[in-house]
Amino acid sequence: MTVLRFVLGDQLDRALSSLTDLEPDADVVLMVEVADEATYVPHHPKKIALILAAMRHFVAGLEADGVAVDYVRLDDRDNTGSFTGELARAVKRHGPDRVVVTEPGEWRVEQDMKAWETALGVAVEIRADDRFLCSRDAFSAWAEGRKTFRMEHFYREMRKRTGILMDGRAPAGGEWNFDKENRKSLPKGLRAPGFEGYAPDAVTEEVLALVADRFADNFGDLDGFRFPVTREQALDLLDRFVEHGLARFGDYQDAMAVGEPFLFHSLISPALNIGLLRPREVIERVEAAYRDGAAPLNAAEGFIRQILGWREYVRGIYWHAMPDYADTNAFSADRPLPGFYWSGETDMRCLAEVIGQTRREAYAHHIQRLMVTGCFALLIGADPVEVNDWYLAVYADAFEWVQLPNTHGMVLHADGGMLGSKPYAASGKYIDRMSDYCRHCRFDVTETEGENACPFNALYWRFLHRHGDRLRDNRRMAMIYRTWDRFDAERRDAILERAETFLETLS
Template sequence: MAEGVGRGEILLRPLPCRAPPPDGAPVTGTLRLLLGDQLTRSITALDGLDPANDVVVMAEVQAEASYVRHHKQKIAFLFSAMRHFAAALEAEGVRVDYVRHDAPGNPGSLDGVVAAAVARHGPAHLVMTEPGEWRVRQMMEEWRETLPVPVHIRPDTRFVASHDDFADWARGRRQFRMEFFYREMRRKTGLLMADDAPAGGQWNFDAENRKRLPEGERLPDRRRFPPDAVTREVIALVERSFPDHFGTLEGFGWGVTREDALAALDDFIAYGLPRFGDYQDAMKAGADFLFHGLISPYLNAGLLTPLEVCRRAEAAWAEGHAPLNAVEGFIRQIIGWREFVRGLYWHEMPDYAATNHFDAHRPLPAFYWTGETDMACLAAVVDVTRRTAYAHHIQRLMVTGNFALLAGIAPREIEEWYLAVYADAYEWVELPNVHGM
């Protein structure tokens, strides 16, 4: 559900049609599409933005919010974050054609939103950043044939590794090992490097990160964000429009702005990171988050960028605030695993989605939705997922994922569950995790 978003009841004056500019000339009269997981001011779709001539289009799209039953908090988080991002652009003087979910005439599909915006504004060009999902990329490619305007799909440069970078690394390899890819990302970024050697004399400190949580260990209170007026309006919309979707909106506490995301990062660096490494593989009854970051929804929606997050963690180690095993383990999750699964997804799609190594075909049990099971760990993970649209990686991998593997659940069924229930879930990240883990 990345693909959509605002205030489209008010139609903007159509832009005059212009002939395509000569090569190298500045682009004017451009319609710029932003998707719901592209809430980054430096996104390539906004490169060269001319507020005097260009229009940014965002839309809250029914089809994208419901092709799986996305968690109510996930929809509310994205719709509210989109509205806040659109307002921030408008405060800069950018014209934003924002189509709210309940706006009269909202076509309900991304195809329809884009076609209507092109007809409204008559731009010389339609510019966008590549999406995070194969399905949407194919949709964009079709626009080149169906829309009466040149369509430009720009690369997503918010990742450390481009598609070509991953393909170059993968070429000639019989096996794709995240550890070796991660080392290349360390070299490329310089993170935790001393010249060409890893800080501390080794690449990976995972062996130190498997401690049992001691009795009485004090857990940090996690930063939550009371809903503002915009978010409260969105929450009411989601309750009204998606009543049968999974999850509850009670206690919604996700941040919805860049400033909120930075505050959440500050909170993690100060109170979570120092003990994240030791206990990152631990679980404790009644402890939802332990020392985990709670920043993945912000990263995957674009409110934070991976390198700024990693550099904050590296600085915490350099300043003596957090130990190396914690910082290395955290950075590995981002420039190692996150970059690796994204590269793998685009390298192997579309055939990757149909693979089924263990020939598993059982349907997903109903208790993944209801939590009604005597298996205490599964019930606890479904409960925290229902309440928060979040679970940390051990809960996902070793509880819900491990059961699905042992029980022979069809990969597509568990993939769609992960995609639906977590606020940070997009196909590029959840599909390779299911198939690879």
């Protein structure tokens, strides 16, 4: 009985559900590098390199343990370029009794997967992806009958269900959430640990040459590739974070600074999302650091909330709401994404800084994605499809199950509030409070009118003005509408004019 076990590029986990009952003497593991996956958006070259290099290292590990692996390379002559085409060829080669897979991370791939059994004439068993702490069914059960979904409710439920950061039935430290302690701006002179990374070995070098040859025109620098590509390296990265970054993670989680792309963030998302780390082990490691006194509770809780809360929540929303979710557009936003998202050429220092860092590193931390590139796209009314494609392409950790709810829901509020209670619209004041970007910018963050005024300011008021019908009744926005209403008509007109004049410069 041969079982063909098809493992995708973001499933690089030896404990994966499709591998749990692997019989090394009888089964074959199939992995394929295919053009479809490398081109469905113009991925950052570092992202393609990460996935292919990690796949090749994963396969080397399986082979070293005596597992039969069928590995198709991107440049193999007969490569059909698609998962379906490569599975069909492999079924012909091996004549398996059945194919076993773990459910994928993207809706479009799942549609293909569901058609394989009929198309290929072989039994296909699709198993749940148990790397997550909340299964798709468990999320649906939680969501059932709720009018609105809120992360905080889901998160508390997950804390109770898993016992993570719980002292009996109560949350550790007596509170569920320490976010109010986690909004400090960076004091002068405080140095972040930096990211040394992992030097490419011969396997990775070969991938880098392939990517340089084929994807040189994509947005993003391939030079300086140093992501972890093996489980050992990913575990080392986690150790380093716990030792050097975690204690300050909470305090400076929302901070941003010129020339400081990483601050006290963990940088584990690329490794986590492709299976080199398991979310549960990351959480347990961080909880242990707190219990041992190596990290304060605001840091440990803040970090664990991102993984046990946000990460699981957005995945639940994705599968619960797809495929209609991607087609929503609550604000009827339709402006093309400005060209500088791809070139980085803009006088707005905050955007130039985040886009430049994204080009170099295929990385930006949460607040940069949310409150700089994201908030700007929201305020100008950028087309959600273009915004989503940009985020899916440019970050090494981007897979649709996690990218789409964050971008479409959290940032653009295009889902009309399914994921979050209000849009994260903000003026330049927020960026000024949380960073030193404005001090290095040609625009004046304290001004709203006139051509030197920070564009975020007038755009913010314009956004509120345009979408009053949707947002005025939101209790969390009532105060800001009262401020707008207090402005006299002349001031309101001047602000709206500044916004329109600025928007004309984008086209």
